[in-house]
Amino acid sequence: MHIIATQSRIRGMFIGQLDGTRQQIPDTSLTLLSIILLNTANALESLEFYRLLRHQKTILEKKVEERTQALAESERQMQQVLKLQSIGTLAGGIAHDFNNLLFPIIGYTELAMDDIPAENPARKSLEEVLKAASRAKELIQQILTFSRRNGRERSPIRVPVIIREALKLLRSSIPTTIDITADLEEACSPILGNPTQMHQVIMNLCTNAYQAMRKTGGKIQIRLGEANIGYEEMAQRIGIKMGPHLHLVVQDDGVGMDATVLERIFEPYFTTQEPGKGTGLGLSVIHGIVKNHGGFITVESQPGQGSSFHVYLPTIDEMAQDIEVEPHAAETGGGERILLVDDEEQIVAMEKQLLEKLGYQVTACASSSEAWTVFAARPDQFDLMITDMTMPHMAGDRLSEKILNIRPNLPVILCTGYNDMIDADKALALGIRKFVMKPVEKNELSRAIRSALELGPTGSSQPAPAIAVS
Secondary structure, three states, X not given: OEEEEOOOOEEEXXXXXXXXXXXXXXXXXXXXXXXXXXXXXXXXXXXXHHHHHHHHHHHHHHHHHHHHHHHHHHHHHHXXXXXXXXXXXXXXXXXXXXXXXXXXXXXHHHHHHHHOOOOOHHHHHHHHHHHHHHHHHHHHHHHHHHOOOXXXXXXXXXXXXXXXXXXXXXXXXXXXXXEEEEEEXXXXXXXXXXXXXXXXXXXXXXXXXXXXXXXXXXXEEEEEEEEEEOHHHHHHOOOOOOEEEEEEEEEEOOOOOOHHHHHHOOOOOOOOOOOOOOOOXXXXXXXXXXXXXXXEEEEEEOOOOOEEEEEEEEEOOOOOOOOOOOOOOOOOOOOOEEEEEOOOHHHHHHHHHHHHHOOOEEXXXXXXXXHHHHHHHOOOOOOEEEEEOOOOOXXXXXXXXXXXXXXXXXXXXXXXXXXXXXOHHHHHHOOOOEEEEOOOOHHHHHHHHHHHHHOOOOOOOOOOOOEEOO
């Protein structure tokens, strides 16, 4: 009997049996046997180490491959994010110019309608002009949603309620060849979001699903539940949060998409439909809304096998709050003195005329420097200021800040067609009472003025605001 061992461990046991003619093994044979058994033990240990190293090599190669793929995916996502950011920046600039063009169109149309009797045929024509301008305004809002610069207010909302409301509209507008099923987890946690935009997400996703099946018919499946986003998923995607998320799935049996289409579906104005059948803004708007709500969206699709859109939105613990609906009637003034500032002469002339018709006394300035000079000479002669945001030499927020240093309680309204340097929260922090997006209609502007005038520096749950227009 002989142990087979190395310095690290015992590898086995050699057991032999002598025949009847021998009582012991010669020393030379024992020495040779020991050498053979030691070499055997070393060979077994080397084989074990080789197998271990080969296994570790396989694991390492797999990890390197997975890491390489993850880095490649992260790089692809980063390129997509940068591309969408560039498009969003361009879209925001275009939206600003279009808003400034639409503002006088809407304003002068409303002024003309006020001077024309209701039975006059010209009034009907002006109403059509106003409808077209309103549609253009909505289109620009979609562009700003994609670029994440429309800053709409959010509140705790329950998505199942919004989905059911959207389904009522969808069932009445989608042909009966399309079956719609919904599996909604009613106990889902609420999200902090804008209900109008969430409604838009549901409608656009389902409309997109319908368009993929409009020739063949099929089924749209809507599922809503909760999912937890862990570290691994967060590490694979740029800008997402860990923790509980709402998980919305909209699945269709349509024509599906290939890899080339999937790469571009969230780009604005990209569409696979025939010319004239779609704007190409639907999915890009959804992407902007979801990102703006701190979530993300993924797509699974193959040609001929339909598509599944997965939307993830971070949840909150708060209960949903009732949404207040603002009145639509215009509110007239009582002779209050308004300092009006806008560097677009056409806009400032239109606004002056509109405000005077509403019953205000207006001092109009075509530049921020002129407005500052006028105000500094008579700081107690104004009850409110309405200012544009984007102006040469001195922006509207800076002008508001200087004026509020002299008259801290002066209501200020800031209007903007688009500016990435200011939003409603930043304006409120400066003491601005109202933040208004151009183009603003007469009724909306009148309500903003009355609200700003009625909000006092004390006795309110909010800090004293100001009105600013850019």
